[in-house]
Amino acid sequence: MMNLPNGQTLCYGIFGYPVKHSLSPVFQSFAFSKKNINAIYMPFEVKPEDLEIAIKGAKAMSVKGLNITIPHKESVLEFVDVISDDVKKIGSCNTLLFEENIIKAYNTDYIGFKRALEEKTSLNGKKALVLGAGGTSKAIIYALTSSGVKVYLHNRTIEKALKLKEIFDVEVIGHIEDILQYVDIIVNTTSVGLKDDDKALFDYDKILAHHIVFDVIYKDTALVKKAKEKGAVAVNGLPMLVYQGLESFKIWTGVDAFDIAPQIFELLKAYKT
Numbered sequence: 001m002m003n004l005p006n007g008q009t010l011c012y013g014i015f016g017y018p019v020k021h022s023l024s025p026v027f028q029s030f031a032f033s034k035k036n037i038n039a040i041y042m043p044f045e046v047k048p049e050d051l052e053i054a055i056k057g058a059k060a061m062s063v064k065g066l067n068i069t070i071p072h073k074e075s076v077l078e079f080v081d082v083i084s085d086d087v088k089k090i091g092s093c094n095t096l097l098f099e100e101n102i103i104k105a106y107n108t109d110y111i112g113f114k115r116a117l118e119e120k121t122s123l124n125g126k127k128a129l130v131l132g133a134g135g136t137s138k139a140i141i142y143a144l145t146s147s148g149v150k151v152y153l154h155n156r157t158i159e160k161a162l163k164l165k166e167i168f169d170v171e172v173i174g175h176i177e178d179i180l181q182y183v184d185i186i187v188n189t190t191s192v193g194l195k196d197d198d199k200a201l202f203d204y205d206k207i208l209a210h211h212i213v214f215d216v217i218y219k220d221t222a223l224v225k226k227a228k229e230k231g232a233v234a235v236n237g238l239p240m241l242v243y244q245g246l247e248s249f250k251i252w253t254g255v256d257a258f259d260i261a262p263q264i265f266e267l268l269k270a271y272k273t
């Protein structure tokens with residue numbers, strides 16, 4: 001029988017602006033269905049100026065959990081009751097749990113990243129070059145440094161990289177190409193590569209076969225394609241997206257749905273990002 005919502009259906013969702021491109025409603029709904037949990041997962045387009053009222057509204061309407069995406073990951077912390085230690089260090093959250101009268105903030109981005117990267121390489125003792133110093137970068141630097149990885153950080157605007165050095169144990173570098181031969185892992189956390197005609201972050205021909213290249217963008221970017229051509233292991237942001245989502249799912253429901261990850265990857269092939 002079809003699982004239609006009924007009076008006991010629980011409500012989850014994602015707050016973002018924009019949110020129309022989000023794949024989370026697709027795979028979270030799939031996970032609820034596969035795990036026989038009576039719940040729906042909705043995209044909520046919430047403008048920055050409406051965030052407070054939207055959070056209060058969600059609480060008033062007994063929403064059980066939310067993902068939080070751009071541009072609310074930092075500003076939402078003002079409206080929650082409990083902030084996990086990871087969130088305090090990273091400074092942003094992507095998951096809210098509504099429990100009784102309490103809203104708890106978590107960050108599962110860094111866990112999703114770590115899981116996706118660990119599928120390709122062990123981390124302890126490795127050296128990584130991280131490109132970009134925005135919100136995503138902080139979660140990734142946290143994942144890497146807390147896993148025993150030495151991090152070299154490069155950002156177009158060096159001041160922002162130096163700000164991150166105040167929080168994390170990283171070495172800020174000016175010229176990407178000087179460091180390439182010394183690192184094992186290269187992570188792109190910038191939006192460069194989203195558009196096919198984006199200017200390359202560095203000369204991708206200098207990627208070496210021993211590199212593990214990780215791009216947070218959900219599709220195979222010029223960086224990922226060139227890395228594969230060079231014989232390196234390269235991975236796009238899709239596994240990180242799915243794993244952060246399944247980690248959020250576990251926080252909300254207590255159910256581990258990582259066993260259905262392969263089915264989710266298959267499902268998402270049909271969706272354009």
Ligand code: ATR
Pocket residue numbers: 070131132133134135136137155156157160189190191192
């Ligand atoms: P997110 O939350 O996704 O990390 P963000 O906080 O806006 O987004 O950060 C975007 C990152 O991409 C920044 O590091 C930005 O560099 P600047 O700090 O110099 O702005 C980087 N970025 C965006 N466009 C870029 C470009 N064309 N070349 C290099 N870096 C770029």
